[in-house]
Amino acid sequence: MEMKRILLKLSGEALAGDKKTGFDEPTVTKVALQVKKVLEQGVQVGIVIGGGNFWRGRTSEKIDRTKADQIGMLATVMNCIYVSEIFRTVGIDTNVYTPFSCGSMTKLFSKDEAVKDLNQNKVVFFAGGIGHPYFSTDMATVLRAIEIEADVVLAARAVDGVYDSDPKTNPNAKKYDRISVKEIVDKKLGIMDLAAAVLSMDNKMPMIIFGLNEEDSIVHTVNNQITGTIVEV
Secondary structure: OOOOEEEEEEOHHHHOHHHOOOOOHHHHHHHHHHHHHHHHOOOEEEEEEOOOOOOOHHHOOOOOHHHHHHHHHHHHHHHHHHHHHHHHHOOOOEEEEEOOOEOEOOEEOOHHHHHHHHHOOOEEEEOOOOOOOOOOHHHHHHHHHHHOOOOEEEEEEOOOOEEOOOOOOOOOOOEEOEEEHHHHHHOOOOOOOHHHHHHHHHOOOOEEEEEOOOOOHHHHHHOOOOOOEEEEO
């Protein structure tokens, strides 16, 4: 699979490392150094980060869904600002875009500006989801990948691929090397939400899901040394 421009999805939990919450700086620095290698190969990189290391508002029944989702959007903004600064410490130019104004902290999202940054070898972070409640970072990931005309979404997670059941609770869970988005939906595997899955299928946006914690997993995946799961459309 050719990967000239990728959209890298990082889970917030994976960035927290063993602490499970907040940031684990060594983990984030390892990601930055891998992305630097990818950039040196001539690959353009956009990034979406989840907010799960700070906020899982949908598990609370006491908070209004709209407000819970807004808190989640702000969690992703914090994540992107932090990770972009770690990237800068290793010599990577970055910009953080949001679909709503955050003063001088981020830039307001524009496809043209984001693509211009990518062409200048900058890493572009897409924070704040799509700016509206009821849409997950899965949706933001697929949407931004389509908008910037990425070749593929690379989803780096705490779990190293797609399984037929939860490998944390079932030691006999079977891992898929390849699976279609339709199968993921039909089998209710919970890898992505339905809206993101439909958008992915309609726009033929493939995805590779792999483990962030494996050594040089981002670099290996970009070079088609794939140990995770290819999600076909």
